[in-house]
Amino acid sequence: MPGKTQRISYLPSRKGSSYFKAPLISDVFPPRIWLLRKATGNRKFRERRVQPVAPWRRCTKGSRGGSGGRFLKKLNFTYRCNMGVKGLHSFVTNDCPGACTAANLKVVAEEHRSKYPGSTPVLVVDAMCCIRKWYTANSWVCGGQWREYLSVLDRFINTFKAAGIKLVFYFDGLVEPKKRSEWVRRRLDNGKEIAKIFRFIKTYKQQPGREMFFIPSGLATFARSALRTLGQETICSLREADYEVASYALHNNCMGILAEDTDYLIFDTAPYFSVKELHLDSLDTVMFSRQNLCSRLGLHPTDLPLLACILGTYIVPEKVMRRFRNQCVASYCAKSQGSNQRSSMILAVANYISSISRSYGSLIALAETLPLESDKSLLCSGIESYLLPGQQSPWLPCDFSHCSVASIEQEVPLCLDQEILQIAKEKFVRAESRAYAFMCSGEDECSNTLEDEDDTELPGQALIFLPARQHIYSLLLESAKDVNGTYPVVKEWFVYAGNSLKQPDLVQPKELPGGTPSLRSLWLSSGPETEKLRHWTFLACFQLQEIAEEIQALEASVAVVCCLLLYLFLQVDSLSLEDLNAFLAQTLCLEGKSAAQLANLQLDQVDSRGVQLGSLFIRGLALMIKANNTCGLPFKADDIMAWSVFDGNLFHMKYLQAHRGCSLHDLLEGNESWLAKFQDLMSLICKTCSARGRIIQSRQRLDSFVTERQGRGRGLSNIEPQSCIYSPRVPSPGFLPPVVTTIGQAFQGKR
Incomplete structure (x- = not known):
């Protein structure tokens, strides 16, 4: 249960009786969070010593309990939909047959038109009850099949459009304080089920069956963006979504509500139709009758x-x-x-x-x-x-x-600029940006993603992106600084290994290098100088402002990927040259591929680390969307969308190929036109990392193999992806950072 937020002032050292100061989490886990792990030789000692604050400490196997996926199937079947009245859905379906009647939405729409001549039938969709149903792709562990997901949404919309039905989509805008304990409970339960998924993958080298399905990272974020891209009216609620859905349906004379939440039986509103029972081809479904109940x-x-x-x-x-x-x-x-x-x-x-x-x-x-x-x-x-x-x-x-x-x-907003706050509110309601909720409450949250708590090499995804979030917070709360120029502390509810979520993490926003511009200058100004400022600010959020010219010279979607990869490789020391090869090859090979082509890709095995990297990339894209909105859209929204730059199946295929040592010819599918792009991007990333003391090393993790096509193609046969195009001086073999005695010392001067 979430409790009162507390700051921990001191934590006991493992040796002797000395103490070391533990400030806010942003100081405990600054950018190079892997250094302490390198510097500490004894893992058991390290874990015991920093356990109160170290999120990379992994839970023991005995802490997860249970076996199989039975509970997950029950827990995840309707996503948010079981937030309604306890036991009512089962009663209605099993003991009140008159309350469940067959309905055809085409017929309902015709009846609505007859009753209200000249009006267009409107169906209000509780989108959070639908996002799981929309994800029909067979592959779900590798990071998401985003072009396939977009095509499913397009078909969904066009089916209703052909029937003359207008759709209005609602998304949750907040987690009420009274619901936080339930939110926490679900996140902890989800963590146990994710652990089962990774145990299955590591045992069988395959994706689990659909009964263990877990939604890909960022699904709700990209669903909102996809619906807007497809021209749909998409609304983010300022209060409980089911309340706003019921209110909108009632006061706009809508033909009904499409959802899976028994609260819609309790509200005195428009008819409630089941999305779970919806057959899209015929638009047959079940209507829950309030009167019959x-x-x-x-x-x-x-x-x-x-x-x-x-x-x-x-x-x-x-x-x-x-x-x-x-x-x-x-x-x-x-x-x-x-x-x-x-x-x-x-x-x-x-x-x-x-x-x-x-x-x-x-x-x-x-x-x-x-x-x-x-x-x-x-x-x-x-x-x-x-x-x-x-x-x-x-x-x-x-x-x-x-x-x-x-x-x-109802919140007293932290942002004091009312004009900026009003703009943020309008964007929030249109589901363009979620900054308004943060500017009012000073709280941020993120749910579970597919990351393996037993993998001690990869830090928690929430912590990898913490430095970037701190910069984004400083932009959003720039007008909330006190007379001393101090930002209000941000409360974060982020899921990562070792975090019990009993209370939020306290995070201090951090100024951008060279100063933090105001939102007025980013949102309300125009002209070439403003565009330049927006790009600089975006890059500064990811500590890449020094290479602004090189980034702006790239194609927009490629620039986005390059920024994200640079950030990841500067933050996570365990990422290897093979990982970089896989990410870059995926980006280039995605060009021109249809949703059907991507869906038909066959993987001979699934690697648990590759699963984590796919999830990590998508989570990074979601953060880049937040940064892009905050900075006044230096990039077009479509350039950062998952379907523009990523496909889970394709990435996993490239990951397996790269870590098996296949030739660059095969990695780039024999397309010589991609070679120059690959080399330029590799050179930029390696050079930038090298300038900051980060040498990207080769580490092949899978058994090698020789492909039949190796050696074909002009100019590609002798180029191996293990060779970094930019070759800076490599440190001596025995190099290790100095052993530290406190967490703070591990990061002094390390940027």
């Missing part, structure tokens, strides 16, 4: 919010009403029993509600049965959270104020 339970629609609260919601936790539910079951004597204990309990609670007067007084009496330590206003707040604008409830007084639905706008 009420008939089965003997309740009025205005009673449903109270039913939801007693069963358990995110406002009224399930455990708070457990004793009362048991009392209802004990006193419930009826012939109509449910198919299981949970269903019988729902019928018992409904029977109780129907037996009391529908009034505020009855609710007050019910609130008195709550445990002594519970907030007596929970039931009022829970019911009110289901009331859409203009609606009233007989269970609440007429003058009850609408205040319980959390909203970003």
Whole structure:
């Protein structure tokens, strides 16, 4: 459970009784986070000594518990969709057949047009309930099949367009403080399932079956961008997404809501259709009937919010009403029993509600049965959270104020420039940028990605990108500095190995080299100088401002990849020349390949480290989108999209080839026109890294093989990818950085 945020001032040293100071996490884990690991010879000693703060410390096998993927299948099947009322979906599908009726969305649309002549039927889509359904690609562990994903979305949209149905997509805009504990629980559970995935990959050298499916990193981020790219109205909610979806559907006279969340049965809004049961070819699905549910339970629609609260919601936790539910079951004597204990309990609670007067007084009496330590206003707040604008409830007084639905706008914003804040808000609502939520709350978050906690070579992805995030934070909070020029501390909820998420990490924003420009100069100005400033600022976020001219000379999408690879290879010492060859070859070979061609690529095996690198690259792209938006769009949005620069299958194929020592001819698929580009990019990256003391070494990790095509092609046969085009002086073989006694000393002067 998330607790009160604390700063740890001192941590005990492993040797003797001395102490070393542990400042904010941004000081504990600065850019070259691998140096301490090199300098410390005894791994066990290192882990014990820095365990309180070291995120690369790996959990033991015994800490993950369970076997197989059974729990993951249950947990991940509907993604956010089980955030609704506890047990209601099972009851509706198993014990209330009248509440589940077959529906054809084409027919529903025609009926809507007949009822409202001249209007276009609108279906509101809760996108977070759909992103898993949209990802139909067979490959999901290698980083994502993004062109295939884009084509699936295009087909989805065109199917509804052909039926004359307009789609409006909603995405979650925030995690409410009251939902943080549930968010944390899910992240920790997901971590256990990711560990199972990697155990499977390392054992069988193959991708697990679909029952262990885990969404690729960045799926929600790129889904928002994809829908905008495809011309769809895409909205990011300023409050709970299901509340805004229900409100939009009601007040815009929409034909229905497409989702998988039982909260839409509780809201008094437009009809609710199942995305899980949707057959896209025919547009057949299931409609959940609010009226039939009420008939089965003997309740009025205005009673449903109270039913939801007693069963358990995110406002009224399930455990708070457990004793009362048991009392209802004990006193419930009826012939109509449910198919299981949970269903019988729902019928018992409904029977109780129907037996009391529908009034505020009855609710007050019910609130008195709550445990002594519970907030007596929970039931009022829970019911009110289901009331859409203009609606009233007989269970609440007429003058009850609408205040319980959390909203970003309720925050006291950290950004003090109101014009900039308004621009950020408009971009946020249009799902162009999520900066507004951060500028209001000062909190940032990121969920799980496919990274192996047992891999001690690769640091946590969240920590690899920490220095870049610190610079982005300084841009967004530039107007929030105090009189001493100090930034407010940022609270980060980021998943990485060893982080229990009991409290947020405290991160200090860091000025850009040479000073941090204001958002006014980046967002509101124009002209050549402004464009130059935007590019410089973007590169400075990734500490690449010194090579601005070289980067700007590249094709935009290639420049994006080059920036990301430079950042990664400067941050992560264990990345090898083979890794760089694979990334560059993937970038060049992606050109001209269709979604179908990429989907048909066959991998003879799956390598766990290659899986992590694919996920790492995509996570980096997501951060570059954030930086690009913050800096005023120095790059076109499409240039940073995953489908423009990355394909998981293709990268993994290149990774396997590079680490088996195949020729450059085969790595570049025999295309000699890509050779010069490959050499130029390799030279730029190696030269830049060398200038900062980072020598990219060769380290082949897989068994070598000789391909049939080796030696073909003019000018390629004798070039091996193990040779760095730029060859700076290599340090002496015995070189190691000096042994340090504190974490802070490991990074002094290391940039």
